[in-house]
Amino acid sequence: MNIWLRNRKITIGSVILYFSITVLIFICAYPFLNVIAYSLSGYNAVLTGRVTFYPIDFTLSAYRQILGRTQIWISMRTTVLVTLMGTATSLVLTIFAAYALSRNNLPGKGLFTGLILFTMYFNGGIIPTFLVVKGLGLFDTLGALFIPQAINVFNFIVMRTFFRELPKSLEEAAKIDGASELQILIKVVLPLSLPIIATISLFYAVGYWNSYFDALLYIQDPDKYTLQLRLRNLLFGEELNSSGITGTNLEGIGTEVMSQSLKMATVAVSTIPIIVVYPWLQKYFVKGVMIGSIKG
């Protein structure tokens, strides 16, 4: 046995290590497995609470109920659109603001930074913001979902700190070569800032993807509902129907699927697409956060 282990360079210590790590991975993954298992389990198993980390009486009816609706796909399209447009807009504005305010020679830099920081601690509140959105003609448009909150102050600070830390000599060299501020930003600063751009993009993208409250307030047309709002309506609508507050016991919907399965399938549908994006950007994500924050 020992020879076998030695030949493969497997020691008792490494076995314990791998075992412990496997247990830890299982503990971390269990909530996700439980969600997936519930979403794929049969009616009786869900109702009697027998589901743990694997499906019992496998069924796709919860997913069928959610994904079988055209409206879900319309909302998915809207969310993707808002996420892409929002991330692009936010990124451009944040880069411009952060770059400008990271330059020491900008007059009134402190004042502008202060005003921006002020909005991190104080905001206008729901109703005044609603009135502004309405006044700008953004009500019931997709623009309302990303224009009012285009710049996140935290992200702005992280990016400004990153720009500040870039070597001054590079900028000076570009100036000697006759580059304008815009050329310096585009040709010198941005290529050096890919980690922070990837990081901030991810922050923004996740924020836009998960956001439902803005859609709740500013969107009236159901065809413009975001995925999160649609799923929230669907999920809580089911729950309300079964709570007896609004209706009888027989309102005719959700008769096949337990709301718990539906709940879990909803969680899966709303999170899996963005989770899939993470691994691709993770190397930038970790690096970016470290550079942006530690040096700040």
Next chain:
Amino acid sequence: MKKRLFICMLAIFLIILGVSGCKNTNVQTKDTNVQQGSTDVTTAGSGTQSTSSSKYQTTYGAKKFNNVKITVELFDRSNAPEGSTITENKWTKYCKEQMEKVGIIVEYIPVSRWDEVTKMQAMMASGTAPDITLTYTYAHAESYFNQGGTWDLTEFIDGPDQALNMKKYLGKDVIDIGRNAQKQLYGIVARRAVVSKSNLFIRKDWLDKLNLPIPQTPDELYDTLYKFVYNNPDGRKDAIGAIIWNSWNMKIAFSQIANDVKKSAIANGDDAFADFYDPGMREYYRFMNKMYNAELMNKEYYAMSEDNLKSYITTGTVGFFEYAVNGSVDVLRGSLLKTLQENVQGADIISIPALKNTYDGKQYSSCYSQGGLINFCPKTASEEKVEACMVYLDWLCTKEGGFAIYHGFEGEHFNYDEKGTPVVIDAEYNSKDKDWIRTDLFLTGNQGYFMTVDEFIACTAKEAPGYEQHVIDNYNNALTGTLVYDTTYTSPSTPNLITDIGLVRDEYTVQCITCPEAQFEATYDKYMEELKKVGIEKIIEERTKYFTELYGN
């Protein structure tokens, strides 16, 4: 230097912000005064019946409007079937067509059901609320009215020839729920088809096997549950005697004020109010404490989720539970009895009549208020639009309106049986065709269009093939004895105090139930002391004042 400049700028900005805030407040106060002034005029006008009845015609068909456009809020659950949306579907089209016949153009404004209050507040504050706005929180509707933000509907409804269909279907009692203390009508309240709220369920097969009668008093219930747990007929060692998911009907069996309408109303609104105001609640918690210490309840009952409860029921673990009125056979709650019978052969659950009150020996049942959601008209709607809105609500009270929306059309969705009860032809078809929207479109009724409770029960039973008798028994048992209705009043201090009160309630109710029996008195006294510290007396005082005005001394 820069820091100083920044601080100065910030200070100036804050001062400007503060001053502008004050200005707004002043303006608002002025507006409120103006609105209240106009409300007074309206009230004065409504005193003259002839003026009000001739001014607005709000019975459907009594007047032809000139294409008046109204907007109507519609709860959206994102459950529209394929090929239709919440606003564009067969039923909204039907409603629009019917209203076009009298010159009213209806546009529906979808609002997420779950977030209706947040959205309503934003829309009301920004002047974008639909002409018919709705909510389940009456306090908001009354508050908007008191601030002058919504119409006094008295003049539109109270005249002898006005809103006749509405008066016939809703009845005076339900309409009056929408009035404030000055009898002004600030909203049109939907009528609940049935007010039953909660039921006591027991394992019938265990009773039979142990040859026990249905318990009629809390003491008999205790003895029964003791036998369920310690002499379990199925030989289960994991049997749980009781799970009190809703405590309404259990509590009322100990109440010492249930026979007093005014006192019951004062104690209503939150469990803590009753715990503090009703001396019988001490006995209720004593009973629960006794059950807990005898291990007739789940050790961690306070952390139990509804899914856990359903799991215990469907695996045949629990012997007695208080749950929603039709919870045992409700399809949307998971058809618990059916699932139980799949898992445990021969198992049966029945609801039982209300237990006899320990104080006076009578039976009482806790019930919902007769009113469901409330419809009101913001001041952004013109006078003519409000008149048209009332016509729309009046039409919903007709057979062609609410009845058709809820039950569908004869021959397509239902047929009448020999007693005149609508019997569903194809539940699956109805589900896809109309049931998904029927409750939300029918704004003047909750739980369906039914003229009587018996009609509701008969129709509902027909929709549950195989469990008809259970449905009938469930609704009848939930209406045993004297009915004690929920109230809809929220006292002015409640919003500020209720969070702290809730924290005390949650902590001490668990302590009262789980402490050793010898410590019960001291724990309950401490609970009362803590409630006083967080200001419950103020709420009780306000509620007493309000309900004394309503019911007299």
